[in-house]
Amino acid sequence: MKNCTNPVFTTTSTNNQGEGRTFGSYYVHNNMWNNDNGTYTLGACNYDNWYEVAKQPDGTAVRAYPNVHKDYDDVPLSRIQSARFAANTPRCAGCIYNVAFDIWINNNFDNELMIWTENWNQRPAGTQVGTTTIGGKEYQVWKSGGVNSPGGIFTYVSVTPQLSGTMPLQLFFRDLEARKWIPANSTTWQVDYGVEICDTNNTEQRFNFTDFAITES
Template structure:
């Protein structure tokens, strides 16, 4: 869930000569640090929106490569505090192809390959897409203009669970998902939670909207205004490494 601010803090430059990372990428360690990637196609956010629930916690996020439309990045964190409170959502946000009605979108192809290179036994976290709808093309995610939030959880470690309660199961894209429905602030949240962890995903995210339209009455006149992918840690420490991520809205 993206609950960040629009403030773009200046990221900390780093000498990557010893790590093999290209010097053009910066370490994002501040609460609202962000960096434009791929000539503006994506924005990478550190996004410590729940930092106040563990002021001693820490997190850093960094892009590691970009080629074509494919971004690689990693985030390392350590969080304590309440095990039911999300502390952050390090994420990649798409900046192109948005503001379209669902009826005008033919496909939303995406590939996401990721892994935990280290994770504590106490880790409670999810790895998820976060897609936002609005009644207006000018709407934004996680705001008063939001009408629906669609989350797609590829991973749920340590008993992490989404907003609301389970209302059924769904088969989308040839995979089985637990479907949850809830309310956050003023918008409705639908969450598809994979029944087993998916570390290499490739599919058409439009299929999730098609499912909700047919089974839950979601109107195709809604506008897709934000598309994000990242991780929500509750407690624990880990490094989550994305080796390849790409998404487009057609």
């Protein structure tokens, strides 16, 4: 397995202005959008080989989402088929985080689809509305906010941790359409994969991301 030991880009920040680096059509982002006294160091060897070293005091709110993503300009969801992924996480005592895909849908980030591949002591937004099986994997299904309107967050939490594989994104889009949570002609603005960090028990913890690539039709 790849492990980024000689990064071509590094950045350390303690504020909400986390930097990033473009690698071809992908962007690796030290996204500290809600930091509270945490320190975040991102090192990237490539878009599919990077790490985050985080030290975050106690808390349950999401403080940062370091990620790799690809931007789109209102591209039909039907174009996005799947994505390879792989991550190695610390699973530390007292830590709270989730490793997840984060996909922004319709009209400049109206709705948010999250697919949690690993959950470590975190609770999704909203209410659990059931379970479903997609691509042979079982997921809890959570919903927060509007359906077919701005502000809706739809979260699929893998019951069994998925540390690597190929995520069948198109099947999730079809499930959202079948539930009538998004229109059949929906579009996407961004596809992300990274870790939502709430708490590292005020200790330095390293998260390694060692594969990522989006397949389009």
